Amino acid sequence: MRFKYLVSALMIAAAMAAGAFACSAAETPDSVVVYYFHTNFRCANCHNMENWTKELMAARFKGDVDSGRLEFRMLNTDEKANKHFMDDYKLYTKSIVLSLVKNGKETKYANLAKIWDYLRSKEKFQEYVGAQIEEYLGDLKR
């Protein structure tokens, strides 16, 4: 008898967990993720890239960040758990990658390779990264 109760309780718990998981998957908001990939060795340019991107997102995209439509993720690819990103996005140096996530799945991504052309100008760097983010945010609505 006691065993029967235990099994029932377990089944109910499992059903609740599955329901909660299904709800959370369905509720995952579509979003644009701005990845900044770096390694253990941080150069001056790498710090600039990080700061300029964070600054841009806090100023120009504050509303999108607050609503969860836009997210910044900074990852060290020298750490074991992040190594797969090197293959996933075919990275060859410190990089900023935009990822469009719809229904919990990445539907497209872009490696913003031109950031290296704009390292001498914060304004041009932010203009370029900002335009790319705008484009990806536009894709969210489609």
Place this chain on the structure above:
Amino acid sequence: MTLMLTALWLGILTSISPCPLATNIAAVSFISKTIVHPRAVFLSGLAYTLGRALAYTILGMLIIKSLLGISAVANFLQRYMNQALGPLLILAGAIMLDALKISMPSLSLSQRHQNRLAGSGLAGACALGAIFALAFCPLSAALFFGSLIPLAMNTPAGIGLPAIYGIGTALPVIIFSVGIAAGATTLSRWFGRITTFERYVRKATGAVFILVGVYYVLGHILHAI
């Protein structure tokens, strides 16, 4: 022609950025160590350029022929070449400063040979060029793997572009070295102390190598920078 100029410009752009500044300082110091002989400095600079051009050509060929994957090789070189560079430069610097003497039971190198091994010779300049070329920093990796290689892959004669890029990366270093040598020659002649001058420059090169080596150890092995 435009592609060749682009490759050259990418090389110059790499060289004048702060990213490879430490290795450029070591290279200028090494190339101009025969400072009162501008011709020797020039030849040493050419050997250094050849080393860089060769390294980029071989690497470029391996990638273009799909023998190596861009991501894997780029990350391997950035990680391990830079880690190896620190101890290597400290060792070479110590030999140049005579702080370290190499002696093995079966192979004993005289002081003269030791000096030649670490501190002179066109082969040394060529090897230095190749090693420094392969020790990619974030910017040189971005320009080489991200801009030059795609350019070379989409062009029939693209296989020659990495060599031109290599020349571009060495050009500012050579111009600087020859300029210093020309100035120093005039200076040392004024003071009439050519031999003393050259000895000090050689020691200074050893010290520069050790400092740059320490910088690489701190940055790439200890991650303290």
